[in-house]
Amino acid sequence: MWVFHLLFLTLLSAVRAQEDLRGRSFVFPQEGVAHISLTSAQEEPLQNFTVCLRSFTNLLQDHALFSYATKEQERDIVIYKTYWRKDPQYVVYIGGEEVDFRVPDSFLMWKSICVTWESETGVITLGIGSYDLARRVVQKGYCIGPDAVIMLGEVAWRTSGGDAFSGEIKDVYMWNATIPMGDLRSTTWESLSPSPIINWRNLQYKIEGNVTLV
Numbered sequence: 001m002w003v004f005h006l007l008f009l010t011l012l013s014a015v016r017a018q019e020d021l022r023g024r025s026f027v028f029p030q031e032g033v034a035h036i037s038l039t040s041a042q043e044e045p046l047q048n049f050t051v052c053l054r055s056f057t058n059l060l061q062d063h064a065l066f067s068y069a070t071k072e073q074e075r076d077i078v079i080y081k082t083y084w085r086k087d088p089q090y091v092v093y094i095g096g097e098e099v100d101f102r103v104p105d106s107f108l109m110w111k112s113i114c115v116t117w118e119s120e121t122g123v124i125t126l127g128i129g130s131y132d133l134a135r136r137v138v139q140k141g142y143c144i145g146p147d148a149v150i151m152l153g154e155v156a157w158r159t160s161g162g163d164a165f166s167g168e169i170k171d172v173y174m175w176n177a178t179i180p181m182g183d184l185r186s187t188t189w190e191s192l193s194p195s196p197i198i199n200w201r202n203l204q205y206k207i208e209g210n211v212t213l214v
């Protein structure tokens, strides 16, 4: 009985789904440790990328949205929101280097969040809804490593709570190119080219913990 139970749990946790999540959303619990693991189509290192997602939360404490950890650098790409300074801010890591974007917290609604980065210039852009924050330069010439561990709702190096996300995340996309913010606003994400390496319409994911897909 015990062995069967263990086997079943192992099988269950090994299941990776791959499906079109159009119109659906991951609901993260208010308490407890939970995240979504994603698999990307990218096998080579990355020189340019764009990540977009939509989130909805009433958290007023630090939380992780997106984490892309590689063997060499656990913070190769991280999108994080912090509240420990006077104003809330988005913190983005590229190759372990931190860039802070201060934002006034708006009323409760779905937020579209996009980050683009280009190695050649090091230019990073953060777009929140219909606003771009002032562009910055970080890790010029750097290359994001291959074989990433990708997560929503927690960071790969600390999956024990503390910074866990609570609320909803949907429409997660990543491209291995720098897509102009104008295109990200004027076109549906699913129809942009090149074809995404993380694609909400054909998402390879695994639920870890108490996340519900609705």
Ligand SMILES: *[C@@H]1O[C@H](CO)[C@@H](O)[C@H](O)[C@H]1NC(C)=O
Pocket (backbone or CB within 6 Å): 041, 042, 044, 045, 046, 176, 194, 195, 196, 197
């Ligand atoms: C981008 O991703 C596509 C699809 O996975 C792949 O064919 C292509 O080689 C990648 N390009 C770069 C520059 O990594």
Ligand SMILES: *[C@@H]1O[C@H](CO)[C@@H](O)[C@H](O)[C@H]1NC(C)=O
Pocket (backbone or CB within 6 Å): 047, 048, 118, 119, 120
């Ligand atoms: C990354 O972007 C730069 C500037 O647009 C381009 O010159 C370079 O070829 C791109 N690298 C890859 C691997 O696509």
Ligand SMILES: *[C@@H]1O[C@H](CO)[C@@H](O)[C@H](O)[C@H]1NC(C)=O
Pocket (backbone or CB within 6 Å): 029, 031, 032, 033, 210
């Ligand atoms: C998952 O969520 C349900 C409903 O809120 C709760 O009853 C249950 O204890 C949670 N399980 C874990 C492992 O957190």
